[in-house]
Amino acid sequence: MTRSEFANTFAMLPNSVFVEQMFDLIRKSEAETISFRELLDLLVIFAKGDAEDKLSLMFKMYDITKTGQLGRDRFKLMIRSVMEGLNHSLNTDKLGQLVESMFERGGFIEQKSLSFEDFMSLMKSNLNDIESACLVVKGIV
Known part of the structure; x- marks a missing residue:
């Protein structure tokens, strides 16, 4: 499957950050190409994955x-690509404000980067939403 076919499978643009x-x-x-496997x-x-499986994949x-x-x-x-996947867009300023706000709420305001444990801690308030996140395959309801 090519990148374009992959994007089409999920009704996304081939050049979207998430698809790439x-x-x-x-x-x-x-x-x-990628294989069927x-x-x-x-x-x-x-x-079938839980929130941690999905967050690990995103990380x-x-x-x-x-x-x-x-x-x-x-x-x-990553946040921008998730927003694209949800058909939302944020301008650069709003995206920056959102990320800074998330880092501040998580207690990571001084950190330049996050470990996976930090990332999990930062995302813990969204675990229920992440648990239910799924990829929608085009043509399947």
Whole structure:
């Protein structure tokens, strides 16, 4: 499945941040395509995974350097992509304010990056929403 086919499967734009990051994360080879198995592994996480499984996937999607740290810019990119997925958009100023507010409420205002544990702590107030999050496959209700 190509990136464009992947995006079409979920009724998203091929150049959306979410599609680009998710496709690159689940692709195990250097090929420009993903296998059915790779797609199925992703769908299982969203169908049967709990909030921690989904947050772990999101963290890995944006920890592209694989350092176990998610910098503020990468966190902002993640929030922007989630908003895109929900068909919402925030201008750069509003996005910055939202991220700063989240870091402040979580007690991370002085931190430049988050570990996975910090990320989980920051997202804990949204666990019920995350638990119920799913990917909608185009054509399936």
